[in-house]
Amino acid sequence: MDVNKIGKNVYEITPTKIGNFQMKVPVHIYANDYIFDKIKSDRTLEQISNVATLKGIQKHAIALSDAHQGYGFCIGGVAGTDAESGMISPGGVGYDINCGVRLLRTSLKENDVRKILPTLLDAIYRNIPSGLGSRGKIKLNYSQLDDLVDNGLNWAFDNGYALENDLKHCEENGFLKAADSSLVSEKAKQRGINQMGSLGSGNHFLEIQKVDKIYNPEIAKKLGFYEENQISVMIHTGSRAYGHQVCTDSLRMVEKAMKDYEINVPDRELACVPADTKVAQNYLTQMACAANFGFNNRQLITHWIRETFVKSFKKDIDELDLSLIYGVCHNILKIEDHNVDGTKMKLNIHRKGATRAFPPNHPEIPQDYKDIGQPALIPGTMGSASYLCVGKEKAMDLSFGSTAHGAGRLMSRHKADRMYPAREVQEDLAKKGILIKAASLKVIAEEAPGAYKDVDQVVQVSHDLGIIEKVVRFVPIGVVKG
Amino acid sequence: MKKSGFEFEDHTADVQARCWGINLEDAFAQTAYALMATITPDLKKISKNVSKTFKVTSEDKEALLFDFLSEFLFYFDVEGLVFNEINITSINKKNDQYELTVILLGEEFNKEIHEIGTEVKAITYSFMKIEEKDNYIEIRIVFDI
Numbered sequence: 001m002d003v004n005k006i007g008k009n010v011y012e013i014t015p016t017k018i019g020n021f022q023m024k025v026p027v028h029i030y031a032n033d034y035i036f037d038k039i040k041s042d043r044t045l046e047q048i049s050n051v052a053t054l055k056g057i058q059k060h061a062i063a064l065s066d067a068h069q070g071y072g073f074c075i076g077g078v079a080g081t082d083a084e085s086g087m088i089s090p091g092g093v094g095y096d097i098n099c100g101v102r103l104l105r106t107s108l109k110e111n112d113v114r115k116i117l118p119t120l121l122d123a124i125y126r127n128i129p130s131g132l133g134s135r136g137k138i139k140l141n142y143s144q145l146d147d148l149v150d151n152g153l154n155w156a157f158d159n160g161y162a163l164e165n166d167l168k169h170c171e172e173n174g175f176l177k178a179a180d181s182s183l184v185s186e187k188a189k190q191r192g193i194n195q196m197g198s199l200g201s202g203n204h205f206l207e208i209q210k211v212d213k214i215y216n217p218e219i220a221k222k223l224g225f226y227e228e229n230q231i232s233v234m235i236h237t238g239s240r241a242y243g244h245q246v247c248t249d250s251l252r253m254v255e256k257a258m259k260d261y262e263i264n265v266p267d268r269e270l271a272c273v274p275a276d277t278k279v280a281q282n283y284l285t286q287m288a289c290a291a292n293f294g295f296n297n298r299q300l301i302t303h304w305i306r307e308t309f310v311k312s313f314k315k316d317i318d319e320l321d322l323s324l325i326y327g328v329c330h331n332i333l334k335i336e337d338h339n340v341d342g343t344k345m346k347l348n349i350h351r352k353g354a355t356r357a358f359p360p361n362h363p364e365i366p367q368d369y370k371d372i373g374q375p376a377l378i379p380g381t382m383g384s385a386s387y388l389c390v391g392k393e394k395a396m397d398l399s400f401g402s403t404a405h406g407a408g409r410l411m412s413r414h415k416a417d418r419m420y421p422a423r424e425v426q427e428d429l430a431k432k433g434i435l436i437k438a439a440s441l442k443v444i445a446e447e448a449p450g451a452y453k454d455v456d457q458v459v460q461v462s463h464d465l466g467i468i469e470k471v472v473r474f475v476p477i478g479v480v481k482g
Numbered sequence: 483m484k485k486s487g488f489e490f491e492d493h494t495a496d497v498q499a500r501c502w503g504i505n506l507e508d509a510f511a512q513t514a515y516a517l518m519a520t521i522t523p524d525l526k527k528i529s530k531n532v533s534k535t536f537k538v539t540s541e542d543k544e545a546l547l548f549d550f551l552s553e554f555l556f557y558f559d560v561e562g563l564v565f566n567e568i569n570i571t572s573i574n575k576k577n578d579q580y581e582l583t584v585i586l587l588g589e590e591f592n593k594e595i596h597e598i599g600t601e602v603k604a605i606t607y608s609f610m611k612i613e614e615k616d617n618y619i620e621i622r623i624v625f626d627i
Contacts, residue, residue, distance in 0.1 A: 042494045069494040071608030071624055095604040095626045132521065132601050133562060133591055191559040201601040202627050241559045244603040244626075248552055251607075252545075268544065268607035412492040413600070413627070440598035442523075482601075 056086025066408030072269030098294030099238030131439030192242025
């Protein structure tokens, strides 16, 4: 494999043959030397090179600064294929369809929260189901579940779980219109029905954070962040088993169809079919259902966070604020307009562990953010920072309007479990003023901050490339892990 | 080395297991134990109160493994079941299809009794390998968590 550094923070793999498969476009890796060294250490480069062999792929396959080995596509990967003849790959979105992040702003200061942090965290832990096999608090019947996935966040709004502003400040307004629940399997519905409004486990989290640093006071002010120590809340979860099963079903469906189209791929997990086929359209319809499940899942959790804060602080919502700054999806496929070698093209943009970061004046971003660009959220670990950024013009050239989605893992969970005793992790966090509430000690060890890349460097790479601009840096003070 | 077993290997983000057994049935069963042990590490704590049996038919061995293990995620999410006895009675090739029949013993997962592991989102084909060695079968598999 021929990898060359072609500029500051840019590495390139030139198209070559991988076994019987020809890479059709180069791979671009956005990394500084520290990050590139980490990326090289697992099979990330092999995986993103495989992606570059997909039929109809345009311009370049991207590994962002948080990239690491995944299954099929690497995580932190972006690929755009021709909207009609190019490939659609369920594995390019992943099993946790519409996993994503939300940021809520509060009017509280650190001092207000510190006083009651343990009881507040307990209350959040009680009110929001989390952990292995967590089941939501709301009971839906199957026709309500279909209604929910067919209508996205409009469902939450109609049922009193969302404010008008929540829909405006959510990617796609929280509704992928292609959804049609009649195409989703009974299995997916059965696996998902009890999980609406639950956090799950692994790297999903709820965090109470404080503003640590403001980089651009003007934009921060527009987003309602005025000073250090202002409190915010971050939510990270996805479409639970509903989405997992949709991807599993779709992968099998696509795999069987590939034989008819005589498509071969270097890795079975990259199973794909051309966009203009019934099978691809079927996947997109089901994916939209799962995405709408994910939007509503984060919305219900938002609703219960608000309820918990209102009760805990004995103040009303107007006083506490808790408005949604923005909600991003980081595992999703979108059909978008992009410029390829001077020509405007419609592309199937696969974002797997990648956050959309559209620049100012892009038609897809909320009216009130038109002049500043789309807020892009990049969470770190439970012991490090998270960032609120805004998309910049360069993102359209360099990464199909995308940036990193997190710190990106460095070490296997297995290894982290051996290296970081949970009690020590807890003590280290306590020294930094971070309280953690977790479903198990195992998750604390596996999610130890040392198991991830340095998020400050991950974000800095995107910032220096002009993909995004850093606006606010947050650090956690209270963490709930499933 | 024991005649059959499994061990976890390093994978940056997910769970990778190496599983082996004296024949295909045995090796497949070990992948299911590895899956169960990801969800609840101490399998000895599971009682055998519930019995399930199911059949899977797929186009090749890899797909059979993928479909077989996916069923366990369904049982866990829908009925809350975990198993510690996995008895694959047969894997047969019929026409162009592979067919597997399994009998399972286990019980409903209970946080108070069972060890808490990690939710498994899905089974993957990533780096999946089913290999016939001299006198045993070795399987590598990655679970998305």
